[in-house]
Amino acid sequence: MKFIIRALLLGAVLSFNSIAQEVMLDRVAVIVDQGVVLESEVQALISDVKRNAQANNQSLPSDRALRTQAIERLIIKSLQLQMAERMGIQISDPQLEQTISNIAANQNVTLETLRRQLEIEGIAYEDYREDIREEVIMGEVRRANVRRRVYITEQEINTLLELMEQQGAEQAEYNLGHILIGLPSDPTDEDIAAARDRADKVISLLESGSDFKKIAIASSSGNEALEGGEMGWLNINAMPTLFAEAIQGKEKDALVGPIRSGAGFHILKVIDTRGIEKVTVEEVNSRHILIKPSIILSEDKAKEMLATFRTQLESGEADFAELAKEYSEDPGSALRGGELGWTDPNNYVPAFKEALAQLSPGEYSDPVRSVHGWHLIQLIDRRTDDATERRKEDKAYQLIFNRKFSEETENWLREMRDAAYIEVLETK
Structure with missing residues (x-):
């Protein structure tokens, strides 16, 4: 049956001319359940990463490692879009245009200016529209499937409120780098030992001066791998508890890990720190x-x-x-x-x-x-x-929710990935 599906999918992207010569219009790179990832999609994503890296003067790992990460990103994307189709989630053209107009407004530019900027960057407007449509759809799928997995108790809120009172108005924020050496859903002792060994080798490379972002792109199983592992600025209360306990008090450029969780072994880098002024x-x-x-x-x-x-x-x-x-x-x-x-x-x-x-x-x-x-x-x-007691409780709830939503999103994506039929086809 798998052979038949594979043959049909491959046949769908081939065309023949009048003299029976085979012409490759595109090639299936990966079969993902009922869908496919095309070679053109893989190459487009790799090109985007390379273009961004060049703009930021960022070195990259080998093309093979970059391709592996790009394929993994597109597998996860395909699974989410397939689920959206099963759930009947659609984004209409008027809603899409409204979203793009809002993006332009938030950047303080007109829609026409946004289109010109995309043209300068070599990005077709139609491709940009469909990318935004897919991002909105995937966001809705994640909210629908992950929100119900998040449970917050009154005790958790009270505990965080006490901690926030102890810390006072001034709290530290950390710009974190993250590398995840992932584990399967039901790992064996051999899986755990192999992942730990890889994590130790990554730490050794980083301690000897290797580029964190380059290694993250090449080796990390985390969602932010293609961004060089950068998680962005996080309040101590908004990050996973495991990370918060490990990095508290750490200074800029500190390396932390490997830290074991159900997802695998985590390696963190404190890219920068900053204090928080009271925010209204x-x-x-x-x-x-x-x-x-x-x-x-x-x-x-x-x-x-x-x-x-x-x-x-x-x-x-x-x-x-x-x-x-x-x-x-x-x-x-x-x-x-x-x-x-x-x-x-x-x-x-x-x-x-x-x-x-x-x-x-x-x-x-x-x-x-x-x-x-x-x-x-x-x-x-x-x-x-002005930060009334009710607002403090709301803030505590939202901080806990954001942390748990992020953790459960990782778990949900990993479970969906493990349960899917995935076949990466050999390149020729």
Whole structure:
């Protein structure tokens, strides 16, 4: 059966001319369950990594090691997109254009300027659009599958609150580098011993002056491998507990590890450290009307309906609360006239959050497409949170959630990878 699937998949990317000469249009590099990774995709990703490395004056490992990492990244991507298809997760063109417009706005450029920048970098706009579409889809798949694996107890929140009180307002942040020498889901003693030996060799290379990013790209099983293992700036409370305990008090350039976890052996580098000044958090009070497209109501009609509401509201012909109660398909807010109450805008889906960021108090948005449907949003007001007890609890919860979500995402991806049928085809 596997042979038949393989033959069919290979045949799908071959073409023959009129004199029966075989012409290779593309080649299947990897069979991933019901899908494939094409050679062109592998080469495109490798080219991107090389271009970024050149721009950052970063050395890279051998092409073979780079290819291995690129294939692994594309396998994980393919599995997530296949799951999205099974779950029926789609991103419509209007929603995609709204997301790209928001990206441009966040960079303080127009959409046309963004397109010119992509052209200068040699990136086709259509390719960029599809990359963004896939990123949004994969984000939705991860949220849907990983969120339910995260459990937070009241005791965990209280413990973190006590720790935060002890640390005071000033807390350290660490820019961490991470190399994971991975283990299979059910490792044997031989697997563990071999991984430990590899980890010890990596530590020896790093201690003798080898480039951390180069080794991470070549050897790490972590999600950030192709970024040179860089995890970015993390508060001590936002990183995995295993890492937090290991790097506390460590100075810049310190190497830590190998540290054993269920995923394998971790090696950390403290790329840099910085203190945190007291940060004030802005909250928003807003309301919205949600219209969901359906077989009966098209995307264009839903958008047009909200545009009409906006015109009526701005002219004083309609009342927002009454429109929300009559038309909004968000049961949680419709009965309250669309009001969502005071909240951190980061709690909203990206399209909704980004639309709010563009509004002044009292203003209405244009119709905004999110994964939930079309929204008409009004920003009622903004305020600066002064770290009340409730806010401290919310912050503690979010820190724990972010850490556990990151850990569970790694576990979920590894489990999905281990359960999949993967066949890497030989290059010729």
